[in-house]
Ligand code: ADP
């Protein structure tokens with residue numbers, strides 16, 4: 001009897017066998033409905049020889065219920081999912097789940113969305129009134145409205161009954177307009193043209209080739225890679241541009257619109273269910289030709305992909321830190337390989353791993369050494385904070401304040417960068433010395449004045465700022481310690497009362513619409529001083545911005561992990577890259593307590609090559625990535641002693657006879673309590689040639705953990 005092997009989306013269930021149903025064609029990749037006990041679940045038909053199952057007798061085999069009318073997951077995507085599962089030691093079901101839309105997107109039935117009717121009821125509880133205020137101008141399914149308003153589904157349904165909220169049919173499949181194939185080629189500078197020719201040739205030849213497009217900030221990388229995107233579209237195929245952050249999609253989509261005449265399809269976590277559904281279906285049918293998305297866009301079912309771009313390829317946010325722990329840059333290269341298409345990694349500060357690949361010749365490096373249109377790179381100066389001590393409760397040194405003042409006089413813009421949201425990272429009681437900590441995490445609560453909350457940046461906890469110390473009960477003894485961007489904005493307002501100041505953090509420009517309004521106001525010249533977190537370090541092009549102040553360069557150096565130096569270097573080069581992009585030259589002031597740290601000296605000397613050469617050497621000597629491999633094993637659970645003993649048990653079971661493989665730990669993880677779960681970790685180190693997947697499988701495959709302890713394996717970890 002023929003059997004269908006069906007991969008469920010539940011990691012514990014894995015794959016199951018079913019009998020086919022007459023009249024339902026279900027080749028591999030087909031998304032099917034299958035019975036499971038009394039329920040019906042979703043699964044994907046898979047090649048039988050590639051997945052193990054528990055054997056079932058023919059007589060007990062149940063039939064599939066049916067197939068969805070959605071396009072099947074393409075074969076190359078199935079192979080990508082398998083590779084990802086193996087490389088990152090994750091269940092295939094969890095990986096495939098990332099490639100799937102929500103169940104409602106699988107059928108052609110329309111979705112019902114809801115919106116305010118405009119009817120103002122006379123008597124409304126304050127809670128319902130507050131919910132309505134939050135929903136003004138919004139439209140979505142019940143679940144989404146409930147989420148935005150912070151109420152239960154039942155409250156929303158009640159408001160529908162009361163006639164305050166009404167249903168609307170969300171459009172079914174929206175076919176996005178195609179770019180005009182006759183779009184004019186851009187007028188590229190000679191360096192851009194040479195780089196673009198190499199990439200375009202690979203697109204046309206349908207050849208896998210990883211490119212490292214290494215161009216200084218403002219060199220015109222975007223313009224250059226858009227040419228190879230154009231080539232992919234012109235040949236009738238699809239293209240994907242990955243960005244590290246939602247905030248960057250907006251400016252890029254605008255540039256694309258200017259260049260190609262239409263907006264791309266966007267894919268990120270903030271999409272409404274109906275948008276997600278039509279994007280998924282349009283992409284799967286090959287109708288959506290150009291997608292701009294966050295890392296999860298990598299697992300979409302493009303039938304006809306011809307080019308992949310990873311912009312700002314050095315960004316650490318390409319590493320997914322929950323669910324399947326994958327690195328989008330590496331998965332992008334693998335997808336390119338499986339699809340036989342080029343992959344462009346564009347960056348001003350190549351990640352060390354990509355540099356090493358380029359040196360080995362596995363990646364083709366294309367260099368744009370100077371800024372487009374003859375703009376010069378900014379000069380960089382370090383200000384020693386031990387010498388130029390800011391006044392008490394202030395964080396801007398005299399040289400920086402003077403430089404900002406000069407810019408204001410000249411009608412130019414300044415950017416003050418501090419990678420810390422909120423007002424102050426620590427709230428301390430002057431009377432008893434208590435530091436206010438998160439009850440769920442081993443971390444301080446960060447005061448946010450804009451929202452008047454103490455927030456945990458790890459678990460999202462937000463509570464009102466207390467008026468008395470929660471420990472000793474004294475009133476008026478709580479003091480903020482250290483700066484966040486909000487506090488810098490306050491200081492700037494005090495020191496430059498006449499200046500127009502804009503604060504740019506995820507709290508103020510987190511949504512695409514607000515990001516757009518922010519960019520507009522800076523471009524109009526309505527802002528003298530921009531203050532922001534890493535959100536404004538990249539992507540933006542503000543010609544009148546001539547000064548960048550790095551408020552605390554030492555921040556990124558803390559923590560002392562493998563990539564601390566590299567990360568500091570990248571972050572400062574990126575933010576420095578916002579200065580002097582127009583006709584006027586730019587200048588950068590770095591405030592630091594360690595002006596002689598190698599990374600600060602390299603920045604001041606503009607010696608990227610020297611800095612990286614030393615970093616590469618240090619990693620090579622220690623056999624650290626990319627010269628060796630690391631895997632972090634995190635055990636977590638609500639009971640600390642169970643977690644600790646599970647960690648010891650795994651440590652004791654570690655393989656001892658594998659050559660060039662060693663295990664460090666267990667020990668409490670750096671963040672030893674996170675979201676109410678205690679965390680212990682082990683770190684496995686292996687030479688490149690060790691088959692890590694196989695070793696981990698032998699080690700961890702048969703371990704029985706207590707029910708309340710979870711094991712997470714993080715391959716090529718970023719924080720450990
Ligand atoms: P990067 O991505 O390397 O930081 P951009 O692509 O943002 O650089 O280019 C910097 C600026 O130069 C942008 O304003 C862009 O529009 C402009 N630019 C780059 N290349 C060209 C070109 N070939 N023709 C016209 N303008 C260009």
Ligand code: ZN
Pocket residue numbers: 438439440441443456457458459460461675
């Ligand atoms: Zn917390």
